[in-house]
Amino acid sequence: MATELQSRAQPSPLPAAAAGGIVVENVSRAYRGSRGEAVPALADVSVRAARGELVAVVGPSGCGKTTLLELVCRLQSPDSGWIASAPAALMAQRDMLLPWFDAVENAALALRIAGHPRSRARERASALFGELGLEGFQRARPSELSGGMRQRVAFLRTLLSGKEVLCLDEPFGALDAITRGEMQQWLARALQREPRTVLLVTHDVEEAALLADRLVVLSGRPGRVTAELEADIPRPRSATDAAVLALRQRALRSLALSARAEGALA
């Protein structure tokens, strides 16, 4: 089911197109700077993710990736353009664990909000801790967890929201290479078991090539789509697959090209 779109102009047939997925069409968004000047973050961006598809968004820092996710999650409204999406959960760039709850309680937050009794919610969340390498840390407070563990708890909280669309903002950014690899595998498997539509923001092009069905490359601020790369590579994938390596090269080239174009503009 697609929720109501946020539009300023005429109604559009987008919700139907979004069913279970995401449609972002010609969206622009600018912030107000501290002196009242407009700071454009996204310019005329269109991104689509069909139901069950994982679309990775890569782009230089400050190009509006977080803004894009917040737009999809309805935490912001676009200045122009349309957005339609199935109900979406956001895993923010900062983990946003609540310091007054222990790890399980944080992971189970969505269940608590949905009205599940506390003990049942905790049980369900706790059962998944092992798979994420968090066994034994159920009762730890966020301040007692490492950055990578906190990210995994936040990730679990996002998954347990049960929403059809997941917006992941650099979910594995704080992890070491090995744990990141494990988490990527785990995410790939979890999505195979229980498909969701995912918008994955990452600065790691290899991660994008490993996980995504499609890669969207954004230019520097304000973000525009400079390339869309299909990742038609069979799963399970490995970082050393020729196709993954080739996709990674193409993505890097697009990023470099857009960076060069900006250099020329500046």
Added chain:
Amino acid sequence: MIRARAARALPPTLLLCALLGAWELYVQASQTSAFVLPAPHSVAAALWDNAGLLAGNLAPTAIEVGLGIAAALVLGFVLAVGVHLSPLLRRAVYPLAVGSQAVPIAVIAPLLVFWWGFGIVPKLAVIVLICFFPVLVTTVDGLMASDPEQLKLLRTLDASRWQAFRFAELPAALPAAISGARIALTIAVIGAYIAESQTATTSGHPGLGREINADLTALQTPRAYAAAFVLFAFAIACFYSLALAERWLAPWAAHPRERGAGA
């Protein structure tokens, strides 16, 4: 453990001894009359001689402080939540609450007695009036200071207004509210003195505030000082018991560095 505790009690004990010593020396050297400033040794003697009387008078004062502070905490907290959730209430209540702090108790004391007589109720009213305010201000600020990113998170998880309050705003505000409670508790002791001074009582043990006033009028200054010392010790005890409560209520806020209030 016990050793560490003793070590921690050492600095304030030494400071107190030094201050008492200086006070004693000053009184001896300047020959100040005991009516104006009794020496610590005569205060100590008064404390010893009147232990029963002072203990008897501490009881009603302690009850006033306990009940008064409880009512003030509830009122301050409830008002703060109301003010936080309703902009209308904020505009209506806040200026009045601020103004209430400027009203001299002497002005309203006759009315309180007229309404509620010579018992404990008018005294509680005075303490509540004085003490709800720090709780109100700190709690409102704590509620306003909750992290907007956390509220965003709760919104994406479809939390209701009440759930956002319960899961994020309230726990975030708790440490500030407890700080307010500490201030309130400390001034509740002087509040009890004011309350007792301003409203008469018929009980045999009228409370430490009345005792102090009676002793000062009767030129029993050392006993007034002894009573004031009991108030002093009582305030310290209250303050530190609340610090213990804070660890239990808001353990996540426990400061990594030792604070003055760490009991």
